[in-house]
Amino acid sequence: MNFLQFAFNNVKRHARKYAAYFFSSAFAVMIFFLYVAFSLHPKILPSTVNEIVSGGMTLGASSIVFFSFIFILYSTAVFVQARSQQFGILTILGMTKRQLRFMLFLEFSIIGVGSILTGTVTGLVFLKLFLIIASLAVGGSSMTFYFPIEALKTTAITYGILFIFISPLSYLFIGRQPLMELLTVRRRKLRFRNSSYIFATIALCCLIWSYVQAFRKDIGTFLIAFMVIHIGLYGLFRHVLPIIMRWMKKIRSLFWRKTNLLKLSETELRIRENGLMFYLLTILWTITCLCVVVLVSIRFLMDVTPNKEPFQLYYVSNLNNPKQDTHIQYIEQSLKQTGVTYSKQRIPLLRFTTTPENYVDYFMRYQDYVRLGEFYKSPITPLQEGEALWLSRGKENMAKNRTSIQIPNHSSSLQLLKPLDTKKNWMPELRGKNGSVLVITDSLYKELAANTAGESMTFFGYQFTNSNNALTLFALVEKGLGQEGVQDRYQYSLAAYYEYLFQQMPYIVIFIGLFITAVFFTAGASFVYFKIYSDLNKDLVQFRALYNIGVSIPELYQIVKTRVVLMMGLPSLFAILNSAGLLLFIKQQDDTMFKWLPFIVSFVLFILIQTCFSLILRKRYWAHIENSLK
Amino acid sequence: MLQVRNINKVYSGRKAFRALTDLSLTIREGEFVGIMGPSGSGKTTLLNVISTIDMPSSGQILINGSNPYKLRKNKLAAFRRQQLGFVFQEFHLIETLTIGENIILPLTLDGVRVSEMEERLSSIIQKLGIKDIRDNSIFEVSRGQQQRAAIARAIIHRPSLLLADEPTGNLDSKASRHVMETLQQINETDRTTMMMVTHDPIAASYCHRVIFIKDGMLYNEIVQGQNRSAFYQKIINAIALLGGDANEFSTIRV
Numbered sequence: 046m047n048f049l050q051f052a053f054n055n056v057k058r059h060a061r062k063y064a065a066y067f068f069s070s071a072f073a074v075m076i077f078f079l080y081v082a083f084s085l086h087p088k089i090l091p092s093t094v095n096e097i098v099s100g101g102m103t104l105g106a107s108s109i110v111f112f113s114f115i116f117i118l119y120s121t122a123v124f125v126q127a128r129s130q131q132f133g134i135l136t137i138l139g140m141t142k143r144q145l146r147f148m149l150f151l152e153f154s155i156i157g158v159g160s161i162l163t164g165t166v167t168g169l170v171f172l173k174l175f176l177i178i179a180s181l182a183v184g185g186s187s188m189t190f191y192f193p194i195e196a197l198k199t200t201a202i203t204y205g206i207l208f209i210f211i212s213p214l215s216y217l218f219i220g221r222q223p224l225m226e227l228l229t230v231r232r233r234k235l236r237f238r239n240s241s242y243i244f245a246t247i248a249l250c251c252l253i254w255s256y257v258q259a260f261r262k263d264i265g266t267f268l269i270a271f272m273v274i275h276i277g278l279y280g281l282f283r284h285v286l287p288i289i290m291r292w293m294k295k296i297r298s299l300f301w302r303k304t305n306l307l308k309l310s311e312t313e314l315r316i317r318e319n320g321l322m323f324y325l326l327t328i329l330w331t332i333t334c335l336c337v338v339v340l341v342s343i344r345f346l347m348d349v350t351p352n353k354e355p356f357q358l359y360y361v362s363n364l365n366n367p368k369q370d371t372h373i374q375y376i377e378q379s380l381k382q383t384g385v386t387y388s389k390q391r392i393p394l395l396r397f398t399t400t401p402e403n404y405v406d407y408f409m410r411y412q413d414y415v416r417l418g419e420f421y422k423s424p425i426t427p428l429q430e431g432e433a434l435w436l437s438r439g440k441e442n443m444a445k446n447r448t449s450i451q452i453p454n455h456s457s458s459l460q461l462l463k464p465l466d467t468k469k470n471w472m473p474e475l476r477g478k479n480g481s482v483l484v485i486t487d488s489l490y491k492e493l494a495a496n497t498a499g500e501s502m503t504f505f506g507y508q509f510t511n512s513n514n515a516l517t518l519f520a521l522v523e524k525g526l527g528q529e530g531v532q533d534r535y536q537y538s539l540a541a542y543y544e545y546l547f548q549q550m551p552y553i554v555i556f557i558g559l560f561i562t563a564v565f566f567t568a569g570a571s572f573v574y575f576k577i578y579s580d581l582n583k584d585l586v587q588f589r590a591l592y593n594i595g596v597s598i599p600e601l602y603q604i605v606k607t608r609v610v611l612m613m614g615l616p617s618l619f620a621i622l623n624s625a626g627l628l629l630f631i632k633q634q635d636d637t638m639f640k641w642l643p644f645i646v647s648f649v650l651f652i653l654i655q656t657c658f659s660l661i662l663r664k665r666y667w668a669h670i671e672n673s674l675k
Numbered sequence: 676m677l678q679v680r681n682i683n684k685v686y687s688g689r690k691a692f693r694a695l696t697d698l699s700l701t702i703r704e705g706e707f708v709g710i711m712g713p714s715g716s717g718k719t720t721l722l723n724v725i726s727t728i729d730m731p732s733s734g735q736i737l738i739n740g741s742n743p744y745k746l747r748k749n750k751l752a753a754f755r756r757q758q759l760g761f762v763f764q765e766f767h768l769i770e771t772l773t774i775g776e777n778i779i780l781p782l783t784l785d786g787v788r789v790s791e792m793e794e795r796l797s798s799i800i801q802k803l804g805i806k807d808i809r810d811n812s813i814f815e816v817s818r819g820q821q822q823r824a825a826i827a828r829a830i831i832h833r834p835s836l837l838l839a840d841e842p843t844g845n846l847d848s849k850a851s852r853h854v855m856e857t858l859q860q861i862n863e864t865d866r867t868t869m870m871m872v873t874h875d876p877i878a879a880s881y882c883h884r885v886i887f888i889k890d891g892m893l894y895n896e897i898v899q900g901q902n903r904s905a906f907y908q909k910i911i912n913a914i915a916l917l918g919g920d921a922n923e924f925s926t927i928r929v
Contacts, residue, residue, distance in 0.1 A: 297789045306783045310771040583770075590767030593728055594828070595756025596784060597749045 048144070052151035065578050066124045067156055067163075069571055070208075073113030074164025075171065076564050078200040080109055082172050082193035109564060114207060116568065121153075121215045123579050150212040157208030161201055168200075169193075240287040240317075248280020259626035262633055278327055278619060283320040287313060304600050307591075308607045315611060322576065323616055326569050330620035330655075333565040338628060338647040340558045345643045355471055356506035357387075358522065359538055361394070363502050366534035373505055375525045380507070383518040390417065390506040395490065396477070397499045399450040405477025406450065408493065409436070409504075414484040417471055426464045433459040434484035436472040453498040459485070473506075476536050570658040573612045577666060585673045592674050601674075605667050613659040621648060676868050677702040677725065677836060682734035684720055684891075694720040695731070695891040702836075705866040707859070709873055709882035711910070713917065717891040718872045719840060725870065726838045727755055739835050756781050760829030760867075762858075764841040766821045768813045774824045775800070775809040781832045799827045802864075803857055819850030823857055830861055837861075839871040843878045855881045876914065880907040887913055 056063055084106070132145060140148075173190050251273045258270035290313035294300045300309055316323065360376060362369040380387055395408040411428055414436070418425035428434055433450070451458045461483070464471070472482035485493070493499060526537055588601055628644055677700075684695040694717045702708050712718050723729035725736060727743045735742060743754050761767075768777045775796060782792045800806045803823050808816045813824070822842060829837055839858070843851035859881050861867050871882065879885050880903050887895040895913055899906040 297793075301779065301783045301789050301792055303784060303786055306772065306776060306780060307769065310776065314771045586765075586767070587769060590763070590765075591769070592752075593726070593755075593761055593763070593767065594781060595752050595754075595759070597752030599749065600752075600784070 048147070049151060052148050053155060055148075056152055056155050062127070063124075063156065065575060066120050067160055069120050069575065070117055070156060070160035071163040071167070072567065072571065073116055074161050074200060074204050075168040076567070077106070077109050077113060077203065078165050078168035078193075078196055079172055079175065080106055081199050082168065082196035083175075085193060085195050087191060110203060110207075116571070117207065117211060118214065120575060121211055123575065125149075125215050127579065146213075146216050149215055153208055153212040153215065157204070157211075161204050161208075164204075165197055165200055240284040240291075242284075242288065244280055245284035245288050248277050248283075248285055250277075252277030252281055256622070256626055259629045260633075264634070267630055274623070275324075275328075279320070279324045281619075282316060282323040282327075282615075286316050287320075290316065304596075304603050307604055311604070311608065312611055315608070316615075319576065319612075322572070326572065326616035327619045327623070329565055329569050330616055331623040333562055333569070334620050334624040334647070334651045335627065336558055336562040336565065337651050338624060338644060340562065341647040341650065342643040343558075345646075355508070356390070356473055357509045358507040358518075359473060360505040360526075360535065361475060361502055361537065362505070362535045363500060369503070369535065372526060372535065372537075376505075376507070376522060379518055379521045379525065383521065384511075385518050386510045387507045388420070388510065390420070390504070390508070392417075392504040392506070394482070394502050394504050395493055395496075395499045396502060397452050397493070397496075399452055401451065402447065402479070404450075404479035404481070405475075407472075407475050407480065407482045408433070408485050408490065408499075409472075409482060410487050410490045411484055412487055414471075421471065423471075426462060428462070428484060428486055430486060430489070431457055431460060432462050432486075434462045434464055436464065436482040436484055437474050437480075452493065452496070454496050455493065459483075473538065566654060566658070569616070570613070570662065573609075574662055577608070577612065577662070581666075581669060585670065588670050589673060598671075598674070601670065602667060605670060606663060609659050609663040609666065613655055613662070617652070617655045621651065624648075676704045676706070676739065677870070678735075678737040679721075679725065680735045680737075682721070682724060682736065683732045684717070684724060684729070685732045693891060695724070698734075698888075698891065698893060700886060700893065702868060702870060705862070705868055707862045707869045707871070707881070707883045709871050709879040709885040710888060711873060711876075711879055711885055711914070712888035712894070716888045718888055720891075721888065722838055722840050722870070722872045725836075726759060726761065727751055756784060757832060758835050760832070760834035760837040762822070762826050762829050762837065762839040762842045764844040766818075766825045766845070768821055768825055768828075770813060773810050773812055774805065774816065774820075777813065777824055778827045778831055780828060785832065795831055799831055802860075803827050817850070818846055819853055822846060822850070822854050826854070826857055826861070830865070830867060833865070833867075835868060837867050837869045839869065839873075841873055841875075842871065843873065843875050848877070851875065851878060876907060876910045879910050880904075885910055885913075887917055889917060 135145060135148075172193070176190055255270040255274035255277055258267050261267075290309065294309055294313065300306060358376070360372060362372070377389075392409055392413045397406055397408065398404070399406045414428075414434065415425055426434055447461055449458050449460050474480045475482065494501060522537075591601060591604075592598075625644075625648070679698060679700045682695050682698045683693070686692045686694060698717075698721065710718050710721065720729065724731045725738075730744065736744065738758060743751060743758075746754055768774075769780065772780065778799065779792050779796050782795065796809075797806075800809055803826065805820055805823050805827065808820055808824075813821055816824070822845075826842070829839075837858075842854055842858070846854060855878050858869065858871070862869055871878070873879050880899075882899065884896065884898045886893065887897075894917060897906075897909050897913055
């Protein structure tokens with residue numbers, strides 16, 4: 046047996062001890078590999094030319110590397126600590142420090158190479174799976190599988206370097222300990238750090254005050270609450286909950302009842318020991334929960350927007366606009382140049398400021414409306430004298446309740462009708478206060494055209510039938526016509542520009558989002574996993590002891606369940622509370638931006654994922670316990 | 676009280692191993708029996724089989740006339756915690772609980788009233804002399820105290836049979852004597868039936884009767900007369916006869 050074989054056997058024969066460490070490393074590698082493989086995907090790569098987006102991608106990648114470095118470092122520390130006795134024995138047997146260091150280096154190299162291989166191979170499998178899911182989630186053009194050679198290279202190099210750095214660091218964890226300490230596995234004395242009532246009160250006040258701020262509208266105090274809540278949360282786990290547990294333990298009839306004795310005292314211990322971890326998990330999962338909300342909201346927005354803008358591009362020209370013809374020519378030439386096919390609508394409009402609300406309204410002829418109806422292949426609404434049909438609702442929320450309007454210099458008022466086809470907007474909201482488009486009878490239009498209070502204008506709308514180069518087109522048009530918006534004599538809108546961004550962006554936004562979310566989710570879960578598993582051997586002895594003195598299997602299962610539910614549930618609960626508070630506040634600031642449905646969907650999604658995680662965790666952990674009892 | 680009839684235990688595996696062969700023994704009510712034998716003779720297997728932790732391959736065990744192996748798994752747990760008490764070499768106290776809480780654990784699992792638990796706890800810690808450490812964590816007390824707490828836990832529910840697996844194995848001689856005196860006292864005052872597996876001839880000398888096992892079979896049996904030190908000599912002689920490992924042969928410490 047030479048030295049290499051020794052190191053190899055060490056790893057091979059202690060497979061279970063190394064397993065947790067190995068899998069967590071492999072997992073980190075897989076996440077990074079997937080991320081890189083995605084960002085280099087041929088469909089995504091062209092859209093990352095944008096500086097901000099590519100910056101975001103790099104940020105994402107580096108945060109994943111940073112996170113996995115911390116994670117691997119943490120698991121290394123736990124792992125090395127757990128093996129300190131073995132190091133002690135080896136030193137007694139006469140292994141020099143250099144050999145010990147070399148052994149560690151070899152071991153970590155073996156694990157490193159193994160986890161890079163496992164990570165990339167599973168990553169390839171998941172890449173395929175993820176691409177399918179992503180195409181389903183985004184809808185539309187499917188992302189095809191490709192073999193990511195670049196990503197393989199990047200991953201191997203990054204993590205190769207990482208693992209090379211880990212082994213000297215791991216040596217630091219044991220390097221300073223005297224031999225005696227290594228050899229005697231002294232039972233770690235449980236630290237019962239005191240909780241103070243004063244801090245508990247302060248923390249509770251901070252927490253409640255912060256949550257109350259979510260119901261008020263003051264941005265300044267909310268920002269303060271944003272800081273204060275951290276004190277509250279940390280204090281909650283560090284002081285408040287231990288005190289509550291202590292109180293609960295004082296109630297004998299509760300504490301001294303069945304497995305409560307075990308459950309409560311263990312819960313108290315876990316909270317006391319892991320206060321900081323609970324706090325970190327809460328923050329981590331709050332961010333995760335918010336990520337989910339953003340993702341789901343974007344997904345919902347994507348469903349809503351395509352119907353919103355009836356014309357991807359429109360140009361409204363005032364009567365005396367000298368540049369009208371050149372502009373229209375320029376637009377159509379650009380369309381042709383970029384290869385965008387389209388259909389064009391030309392509609393004369395009248396603009397009035399109507400009373401009583403003083404909104405700017407645009408009027409169009411019934412015959413144009415009929416023409417549009419034929420174009421849309423939608424039912425048209427018959428129109429009587431003295432009525433106006435509401436084609437676009439307008440921007441103002443108040444305008445929903447309008448029933449009749451009065452046109453200046455015109456005797457009779459007009460009753461507002463809603464069209465039969467309310468699902469689709471036929472005309473965009475135009476510039477001006479409210480800016481809705483209304484249909485009036487041809488005769489009334491003729492009458493109003495002579496009215497001097499109004500202005501007559503022409504609307505040119507373009508509907509794209511293919512829109513591959515829409516982004517280039519928009520850039521081109523913007524260059525030719527100047528800034529989008531209202532000019533003196535004309536207005537034009539790349540109304541669908543943002544819509545297009547939404548259709549192109551999702552690949553980036555959703556992928557980055559999905560990844561960060563996935564990473565955060567699993568990061569938290571694996572943290573809990575590691576926490577629970579690092580004590581596995583000790584726990585096995587304890588469970589064996591409990592079993593021997595006659596604790597039944599279902600009762601043991603209860604204890605395991607309580608443990609996992611506590612570790613996963615407590616931070617998740619506060620994560621949801623935090624995000625709910627934040628969203629509530631945002632919703633109060635801007636009602637239109639967020640809707641309730643995506644919120645609820647996201648929370649349900651979050652809870653579902655967390656439940657799945659804890660179920661898997663519990664099942665795996667219980668399998669270990671149950672095996673040892675047989 | 677306890678009847679063991681023709682017990683066989685075979686560990687199957689790559690190489691089948693026969694741990695117990697046709698072993699029979701009887702323990703009467705209120706008796707304190709020691710089991711001795713060289714390493715690997717099947718002492719602990721016997722104890723495990725009696726304590727229902729392990730299944731015998733064949734044969735019958737009757738505790739108070741009932742056969743625990745006919746019970747379902749969860750009933751078995753209930754049987755174990757009502758009828759049997761355990762003392763381990765490793766104490767097996769629960770780290771998260773205080774000494775007092777550890778002791779009442781079997782009662783809480785059975786759903787006994789709180790007032791009764793209080794009563795029994797205070798009487799038992801009085802009796803075993805661990806009253807002062809009731810609210811200490813188990814890391815704050817000595818090993819001897821831990822073992823006495825474990826004994827208190829094993830007898831608080833008044834089991835019909837107390838099983839001890841090397842209760843003095845992890846203790847120094849002074850703590851050992853204290854623990855053994857405690858066990859003897861419980862045996863005398865409460866008439867609790869006890870069975871103890873041990874390596875230690877001094878510990879064994881506290882028993883009424885010592886049964887020697889070799890290679891999974893009954894080898895010998897000696898009964899205490901009037902004198903404990905004479906009994907101890909007899910045990911030493913029996914061990915020498917048994918030809919166990921050298922480490923079985925403790926130097927005379929009395």
